Amino acid sequence: MLNLWMRASVLIALLAVLLMLGFLFAQSWPYWRAYGVGMLFSGEWYPYERLFGMLPAIIGSFWAALIALVIAVPSAIAAAVLSTELMPGAWRGLLRTGMELLAGIPSVVYGLIGLWVLLPFLQSTLNLLTGHNLLAAGLLLSLMILPTIMVMAQDALHEVQISQREAGLNLGMDWHTRLWRILLPQAWPGIRSGILLALGRALGETMAVMLVVGSMDRIPQPFYNLLVPAQTLTARIGREIGEASFGSMHFSALMACGLLLAMATISISLLANRKHV
């Protein structure tokens, strides 16, 4: 009975993924047929002029996720090492609970905090016209994905066998050597899963990003300028899906954005599930 139940669940999960991909593909097909894959590299998105270039949002999504990772990965791993290896037990629990709480805060709350605190701060310290930009989105995302990476890294560090640690001690290794040669390499598969899971969330996050990114469908000039309002794939869908009538080319183009995101996230998950690099 239990066996049957488990098989059915797996089947349903698989079916759900396939259905979703199929739906996105079917709905975005008119767009791909009319405009072709070349639109991925076009910078002009003006739905009322029937121009649906993907590039500004692709660049935006890429930068926002990258900034988030660059900040969150080292901090999360450092925090995990600190809490599992160096802190007394009571503190460790407290930190973990805090992280789990952080992970449970709805994204719109992060977005509002960003809007009220982060944007005015960026605007005044960097002397910008507005704080809406990719840096703000990346900073906010880094806070949102930090708990995922840290909790997974903590678990991975816990899994490192006592015998391994003792062997290190017996060999007279100092703390740094033990950390770099034993703890982190042993825990790496778990940490890596955490990073890839977090990357998936960073790419897919909509609400918080939409509130702070500026939603400007324009390629940053130059393309690495993170201090001007920009756009991400998710924010574009969030802003425009309501008015795009079902079945229109605009709707189809937004579904194409969705398909790109889904494919990116799925390839990330597949990477995360590979056992060895």
Place this chain on the structure above:
Amino acid sequence: MHKTVAMLFAAIVFAAPTLSHAGITLHAAGSTTVLPVVSTAANIWHQQHPHVNITVSGGGSGVGIASMIQGTADIGMASREIDAQEAAKLNGKVDVFTIAKDAVAVVVSKAVYVGGVHQLSLQQIAAIYRGKIKNWREVGGPDAQIFVIDKEASRGTRHVFAEAVLGDAHARAPGAAVISGSNNEEQSLVAHSDSAIGMLSNAWLNDAVRGVAVGQGNAAVLPDIQHVRDGSYPISRSLHVMLAKKGASEARDFVAFLLSPAGQKIVKQSGYLPVR
């Protein structure tokens, strides 16, 4: 344990139909300019008719009209006219009622207003949105780069503004620095900046968000109710609600309430010009 679960399940199954008989829920969606009127009216209407619940959500006029096309809302709200494409899709399925009029104010941050910009001509506003004028100094204001706020294409305010200023409802605004959504979002952007220009219904003006007079020289007109009434303000418009012809009679009653003296009083209190 199993018994409890079974009983709970039975309770839900049997209670569900009774619950749905207890009242009717209507959904209104669309323009955030029309929203304050409809949501205040919905509260009052619910007190008078407890079996009718009305949920109200924003999204913009484009969303309001799209939800009527798709049949996902009972009451659509729009702060602009329905365009030809949308009319074709609606295919005469809805009735449109004008419940109020207002002005689309050209708003600037307080610092800009205090710095000397009290009026702008339509040409100046257009040049700012096209990116030809970039500094407030060029229009008699402080020496500061202009922070140009555009709105989502689906927004009725954007539609009406762009039509009046740029000549086409969907014209590009290459001078824009940021895209905002609802009236609240726009208002907060302008309030938090000291060099912003934006577009907002006259009901959203306050100390930090100032409306400038539009026009040249002595002919410049302030965006207030008086000038909407006499038709002299150049960017004014009608606010509408829409009903499906085949929709619930309760929705029709509610719209009749909006047009009644009590409903029009809410329109006035919200800062708009009543139509009756």
